[in-house]
Amino acid sequence: xxxxLPFFIEGEVxxxxxxxxxxxxxxxxxxxxxxxxxxxxxxxxxVYYGWAQVDSNSVYKMVVNIGWCPFYQNKEMxxxxxxxxxxxxxxxxxxxKICIVxxxxxxxxxxxxxxxxxxxxxxxENAHKELDSDNAMKLKTHSFFTKN
Ligand SMILES: Cc1cc2nc3c(=O)[nH]c(=O)nc-3n(C[C@H](O)[C@H](O)[C@H](O)COP(=O)(O)O)c2cc1C
Ligand SMILES: Nc1ncnc2c1ncn2[C@@H]1O[C@H](COP(=O)(O)OP(=O)(O)O)[C@@H](O)[C@H]1O
Ligand SMILES: [Mg+2]
Numbered sequence: 001x002x003x004x005l006p007f008f009i010e011g012e013v014x015x016x017x018x019x020x021x022x023x024x025x026x027x028x029x030x031x032x033x034x035x036x037x038x039x040x041x042x043x044x045x046x047v048y049y050g051w052a053q054v055d056s057n058s059v060y061k062m063v064v065n066i067g068w069c070p071f072y073q074n075k076e077m078x079x080x081x082x083x084x085x086x087x088x089x090x091x092x093x094x095x096x097k098i099c100i101v102x103x104x105x106x107x108x109x110x111x112x113x114x115x116x117x118x119x120x121x122x123x124x125e126n127a128h129k130e131l132d133s134d135n136a137m138k139l140k141t142h143s144f145f146t147k148n
Contacts, residue, residue, distance in 0.1 A: 005101065045106065048104060
């Protein structure tokens with residue numbers, strides 16, 4: 001787990017591996033490699049939940065996967081945020097700010113894509129619940145999201 005939660009990250013949204021996560025109903029906004037490299041070295045890979053803001057727009061709930069995606073065996077660590085909001089269009093090139101509030105589970109390998117999709121659905125449900133707590137709600141209005 002991140003020893004220092006809440007943890008704040010900001011950076012540009014770039015192209016990922018284009019594995020069609022949109023087809024899975026779960027697009028993930030990827031950060032550039034240098035943002036992943038700047039994370040504390042003792043970070044625990046896994047699935048976290050928190051708040052996300054694209055440019056200076058509204059703050060929404062999110063789930064974020066930090067790690068190597070064992071199902072796909074990525075060579076580099078990535079940070080991928082799925083915002084729990086239906087956007088009208090893509091936002092590549094935008095500034096994405098996230099506040100990581102809590103930890104859900106370790107990254108896992110799966111026997112099939114369907115099992116990965118099911119796990120992500122559970123993560124989204126759990127994130128929704130956790131983020132309704134008073135302590136989590138306080139971070140939604142943190143100055144990180146209001147200052148420019
Ligand atoms: C909430 C969430 C949980 C995830 N959990 C795992 C996991 O346990 N194992 C894994 O290999 N990948 C996991 N992933 C990452 C997916 O494999 C990843 O989003 C997919 O590779 C799409 O990558 P792309 O954006 O580069 O196309 C998770 C992604 C999200 C959003
Ligand atoms: N709710 C959402 N959460 C995250 N990204 C979204 C969302 N809706 C649209 N997008 C767009 O989809 C892109 C990610 O799609 P994805 O299939 O994961 O492709 P890539 O492999 O390039 O990351 C994001 O960069 C963003 O522009
Ligand atoms: Mg992605």
